[in-house]
Amino acid sequence: MDPLFHLTLALGLAMLFAAAALGKLRAMREWPDVLRNYGLLPAGVVPAAALALPLIELGTAAALLVPGTRRLAALVAALLLALFTLAIAVNLARGRRVIDCGCFGGRLRQPLGRWMVVRNALLALAALALLGPRSARALAPLELLIAAGCALSAAFLYPVVSVVLTPLTALRKEA
Numbered sequence: 001m002d003p004l005f006h007l008t009l010a011l012g013l014a015m016l017f018a019a020a021a022l023g024k025l026r027a028m029r030e031w032p033d034v035l036r037n038y039g040l041l042p043a044g045v046v047p048a049a050a051l052a053l054p055l056i057e058l059g060t061a062a063a064l065l066v067p068g069t070r071r072l073a074a075l076v077a078a079l080l081l082a083l084f085t086l087a088i089a090v091n092l093a094r095g096r097r098v099i100d101c102g103c104f105g106g107r108l109r110q111p112l113g114r115w116m117v118v119r120n121a122l123l124a125l126a127a128l129a130l131l132g133p134r135s136a137r138a139l140a141p142l143e144l145l146i147a148a149g150c151a152l153s154a155a156f157l158y159p160v161v162s163v164v165l166t167p168l169t170a171l172r173k174e175a
Contacts, residue, residue: 011151021057034102074130
């Protein structure tokens with residue numbers, strides 16, 4: 001993989017995990033209830049999991065920024081995304097679409113949708129791509145700015161895509 005694409009992916013995933021972690025930490029009153037609503041954890045485990053999950057996400061985000069820890073962080077990111085995907089898929093299979101996804105702590109009040117399973121699977125594949133071979137080509141200083149700009153652009157587009165796709169899935173159910 002070209003190092004510019006590699007760095008862009010790492011920065012984008014780091015921003016995503018940092019935003020998700022900070023959203024959960026800011027919503028610590030709502031977040032445990034969101035986690036509880038998934039109905040997948042014993043009630044006694046929810047408070048510890050509600051604290052541990054954003055801390056793991058924050059650590060993953062930080063580790064994605066460091067070349068020496070990026071491979072491990074990419075693996076953790078892919079595993080977390082697979083776990084989130086499974087949690088959403090289980091609840092969709094149960095017919096539980098009206099619970100908040102909790103992606104950013106529970107303040108968005110975003111219902112579950114099949115598109116989230118696809119989104120998370122694609123994000124997990126992006127994380128796994130960071131495990132593959134990378135070209136030894138050195139990045140020029142301008143390319144560092146390009147990678148940061150692309151990652152920031154993706155970070156701004158991410159919530160827009162969520163806002164656009166959520167009503168589209170609701171319209172399909174009505175039709």
